[in-house]
Amino acid sequence: MVSTIKHRYTLDEYRAIEEKAEGRSEYRDGEIVPIPGGTLKHSRIGGNIFAFLKFLLRDPQFEPINSYLRLWIPEYRRGVYPDVMVFDGEPQLNEERLDEVLNPTVIVEVLSHTTADYDQQHKFRMYRAIPSFSEYLLVEQDEPFVERYTKQTQGWLLSDFKGLEASISLELVGVELPMAEIYRGVVFECS
Helix, strand or coil, rough: CCHHHHHHCCCCHHHHHHHHHHCCCECCCCCEEECCCCHHHHHHHHHHHHHHHHHHEEEEEEEEECCEEEEHHHHCCCEECCCCEEEEEECCCCCCCCCCCCCEEEEECCCCCCCCCHHHHHHHHHHHCCCCCCCEEEECCCCCEEEEEEEEECCEEEEECCCHHHCEEEEECCCEEEEEHHHCCCCCCCC
C-alpha cells in the first residue's frame, strides 16, 4: 500500500495564498479546499437576497454582507464564505484582519448539488458554535423552497417556506423576505 503525504497548511500560509488567489478556498484546520464556481441561478439568488436585505436594512444596527468576506469559526479552525451574512452591530474582526469576521447573526447559504449536504449538516453544526448566530436560511436553487432555522431556548426551530407566494420573517432583524424577491429572475425547469 502506498501512502501519500498530505500537506497541512498553517493559518498564516492559507491567508497568504488566499490573498493572491484568483478563486476562493475554505480553510479546514490545515486543509485548503477550493470552492467550486457557482451557477447563474446561484448567483442570482444570492445577489437577490443580499440586494433586498441591503435595501431594507437601512438602520445602521443591521448590516448585510455578501459572499466575499470570510467567516472565521475559531472552535473548528475553519474559514468559510457564506453566501450572505447579516450583522447586528459592527462586524467583529478576527485579529484585526479586514478579511475575516466572527459574529454574524443571520447566515444564508444557497444550496448546490455539490455542497447541499455539507451546508445542511457540517456547516450548520460549525455555525452553531458562533455565539451571535441566531437564524440560518438554506435556499434551494431548483425550486422555490427555503428552510429557516431559528435559535430558541431549547434548540433550533425549523420552518419551511415553499412557493413564490410565501414570505420569510427574519425575526431578529425585523424584515420580511418575500420568496418572489429571492427568486426574481430565476427560471425553473419543468420536470
